[in-house]
Amino acid sequence: MKQLSEKLLEELVEDSLPYASEGKVRPVIPYYDETKKDILGVTIWTGDHCYHAGEQGMYVPMQSTAKIVTLMLALNDFGKDRVFEMVGMEPMGDFFNSISQLEKHNIDKPFNPMVNAGAIATSALIKGGNVEERFERYMDFMKKITGNPDLVMSEDVYKAEQANGARNRSLAYFMQSTGAMIMDPEEALDFYFRTNAVMMCTDDFARVGYFLANGGREPETNKRLIPPDHLRTVKSIMLTSGMYNSSGQFAVEAGFPLKSGVSGTIIGAVPGRMGIGIVAPAIDNKGNSTAGGALVKSLSQALNLNMFGVT
Numbered sequence: 679m680k681q682l683s684e685k686l687l688e689e690l691v692e693d694s695l696p697y698a699s700e701g702k703v704r705p706v707i708p709y710y711d712e713t714k715k716d717i718l719g720v721t722i723w724t725g726d727h728c729y730h731a732g733e734q735g736m737y738v739p740m741q742s743t744a745k746i747v748t749l750m751l752a753l754n755d756f757g758k759d760r761v762f763e764m765v766g767m768e769p770m771g772d773f774f775n776s777i778s779q780l781e782k783h784n785i786d787k788p789f790n791p792m793v794n795a796g797a798i799a800t801s802a803l804i805k806g807g808n809v810e811e812r813f814e815r816y817m818d819f820m821k822k823i824t825g826n827p828d829l830v831m832s833e834d835v836y837k838a839e840q841a842n843g844a845r846n847r848s849l850a851y852f853m854q855s856t857g858a859m860i861m862d863p864e865e866a867l868d869f870y871f872r873t874n875a876v877m878m879c880t881d882d883f884a885r886v887g888y889f890l891a892n893g894g895r896e897p898e899t900n901k902r903l904i905p906p907d908h909l910r911t912v913k914s915i916m917l918t919s920g921m922y923n924s925s926g927q928f929a930v931e932a933g934f935p936l937k938s939g940v941s942g943t944i945i946g947a948v949p950g951r952m953g954i955g956i957v958a959p960a961i962d963n964k965g966n967s968t969a970g971g972a973l974v975k976s977l978s979q980a981l982n983l984n985m986f987g988v989t
């Protein structure tokens with residue numbers, strides 16, 4: 679096992695960066711184009727030390743990494759039984775925005791909260807009188823868990839999510855037809871789009887990972903913001919579904935909970951050890967960062983991060 683240092687991190691970043699050429703930058707995200715393709719940045723936060731390598735300080739939208747925060751809030755608001763009445767916990771084994779999987783197998787709820795349909799159904803469970811109140815609660819929670827009071831949503835990204843939201847709308851309205859969507863679909867979608875548009879950098883992503891890895895404690899006060907059994911639920915579902923239809927491969931090759939977003943972000947939570955935040959915008963056809971995924975796997979090997987045993 680190697681010792682974690684910025685020098686090691688720089689080496690792993692350099693080795694992983696060539697994988698960016700295997701991916702594509704998602705063009706519907708504002709400010710995202712091919713000039714962002716060869717970027718890879720990482721922060722590792724261990725609670726008492728912060729390690730950086732590669733590109734730093736670039737703010738990108740959370741996209742699907744928001745799904746883990748929405749799930750945490752829903753579990754806090756309604757508890758496990760109610761949440762999993764509305765959404766399943768099984769891996770879907772298909773693309774993150776699959777609509778055909780909603781109709782198959784006669785299921786009346788989406789597969790899990792890490793795929794689009796599941797996250798939109800979970801969005802309908804967040805408490806608040808209207809979308810503004812519900813999103814304010816989301817932002818308060820985000821600011822607490824990252825320790826960053828300056829986090830904001832990008833209006834441009836929010837507008838782009840709305841403008842390119844046909845697939846997500848069809849998922850929401852389909853779920854309304856089966857009873858899986860318990861509020862006005864537009865309200866749930868509005869919350870979902872806003873969460874996807876919150877801008878963060880690798881430091882913030884690493885803090886979210888550390889929050890999950892370290893008992894759900896607010897960094898400022900050390901107060902628990904979510905009970906340990908909810909955290910365990912979130913991390914288990916991240917392990918089985920956080921990397922969509924590559925989750926099995928990442929469970930084997932990395933062996934700890936991860937969540938990706940189409941902005942090329944990855945949040946990693948190594949229980950009891952560290953939070954990992956990665957930004958590398960080029961993604962594969964499953965929606966996972968190619969260079970970021972390579973870095974996660976090499977980090978796991980170098981630092982023996984696999985929860986299921988050392989190699």
Ligand code: GLN
Nearest residue numbers: 741742774874939940965
């Ligand atoms: N905004 C994207 C969507 O809803 C997020 C998907 C993702 O990051 N995988 O389709």
